[in-house]
Amino acid sequence: MSRRLVLVFAALVFGWVGRVDAHRPIFSDQPGTDPQTAVPVSDPDVSQVIYRELTDAGPQLWLTLTVAGPQELYVQLGLPALERFRSFRPQVLVVGPGLPDIAAPVTLPEGTGAVVFSTQDVAEPRFFHEPFTRTDSWILGSWTVSLPQAGRYYVVACDPSGQRGKLWLAVGRKERFSVTDWLSMGEWTRRIRAFHETDQPASPSRSQDIPASDRSAPQERRPRQPREGTEWCNVWIPHANNEDLPRVLLVGDSITQQYYGHVAAALEGKAHCAYLTTSWSVCNPAFRTQLEVILSQYDFAAIHFNNGLHGFGYTEPQYEQALKETLTWLAGHCPPGRLIVANSTPIRPGPERAATNDRIRRRNEIVAALAAAMDLLLNDLHTPMTGQGESYSDDYHFVDAARRIQAAQVVQHITETLAP
Incomplete structure (x- = not known):
């Protein structure tokens, strides 16, 4: 078996471990309905999630955490994907010393x-x-808050409009699990599935041996994702057992895969260059899982990210929301200032492809706006390829001379990023 196949197989196996690590559940007897009964979070850097239901008796959920000095806090809010909660829109508050004095919806x-x-x-x-x-869940938002000083802070979920329902509230980005946690995984899974009101067993079972009259009614299938004729994913981690140089990751599609060789050659002796290339759009929930497979196993000194030429079955508002979520999450997996976002190259010019090129431009505008708002580095791969009809080998891909131009820009951004 080739080293590459072994690596991909191992990543897929251990990647599910990384996926479970994403949020360590908090099960607490604390009511968490006010500051006095707030549920404690031991380490706000570690990714943790609590599942609760806002009720008339407990219309607020309070978490509490203590920090030793200024730091950033990552917060995410979601709902179980149940039809009765489709319109539920709770708020999130971060409360503590040094934050703005406002008229808050809670005391x-x-x-x-x-x-x-x-x-x-x-x-x-x-x-x-x-x-x-x-x-299945609906993610309402993810935010990063700068905590300005040492002290005790709170994360609160509530709905001032009076609507009630189930939600989950997560903090932290670092994925950390203990042996004791793993021993508790079966019970955790049961409780999480009960919260989501999911009747189907989480692991293979002998449900075919249970009389149909005794089986729970199946849940409605999760929404189908737009599909392409062939879907694929490639992973390449060279020098996986060698830590003598910084490791960088290129995330992209077949365009990235084609210029990767030139990038890796230019960075030889300076950095170990890995890639994850895929046909899945950033809008596909499984795209995040592919990233987590890699990021749960390796640390990267810089990440060069592009996703925009696939998934045209999704709207641009969906693309913007999913891209923002992904970039926010990715920023927590590489050193500050070392996440590079590339826009997408145009496809071969021509009237029959004008509509697709218009959508690529709109998506690139979204990329540029998010990069500016999030203070991320932007690599413009679109402009040098615009109007270069002779540079294409087919409608999407480029001849080697054009690939070298793209690779040179990628190398320049990575080299500048890694510079002391």
Whole structure:
């Protein structure tokens, strides 16, 4: 078996481990309905999630955490994908010392301020299928808050409009699991599936031996994702057992795969260059799982990211929301200032392809706006290829001379990023 096949197989196996690590569940007897009964979070850097239902008796969910100094806090809010919660739009607040003094929708502890994140404008939450527990969620938003000083902070979920329902609230990005956690995984999975009201077993079972009259009614199938004729994913991690040089990751599609060889050659002796190339759009919930397979196994000094030429079955608003979620998450997996975002190359010019090129331009505008808003480095691969009809080997791909131009820009951005 080739080294590449072994690596991909291992990544797929251990990648599910990385996927489970994404959020360590918090099961607590604390009511968590006010600051006095807030559920403690031991390490706000570690990715953790709590599952609760807002009720008339407990209309707020409070988490509490303590930081030793200024730091950033990552927060994510989601709902179980159940039809009765489709219009549920709770708010998230981060409360603590040094935050703005505002008129908050909850009573704040003395000496604290707050930052409020509304989800009322989220028309289409991002659907997410968690493959290990086989549960479905709608993600309403992800945010990063700068905690300005040492002290005790709170993360609060509530709905000032009075709507009630189930939600989950997550903090932290680092994936960390103990042996004891793994021993608890079966019970955790059962409780998470019960919260999501998922009746189907999470692992293979002998359900065919159970009389049909005793089986639970199946849940509605999760939304079907737009598909292409052939879907694929390639992973290449050279020098996987060697830490003598910084490791960089190129994330992209077949365009990335074609210029990768020139990039790796130019970076030889300076960095080990890996790639993950795929046909899946950033809008496909499984795309995140592909990334987690790699990022749960390796640390990267820089990440060069592109995704935009696939998934035209998704709308541009869906693309913008999914891209923002992914870039926010990716920024927590590489050193500050070392996430490079590339826009997409045009396809071969021609009237029959004008509509697709228009969509590529609109997606590139989204990329540029997000890069500016998130203070990310932008690599413009689109402009040098525009109008270069002779540079194409087919409608999407380029001859080697054009690939070298793209590779040179990628190398320049990575080299500048890695410079002391």
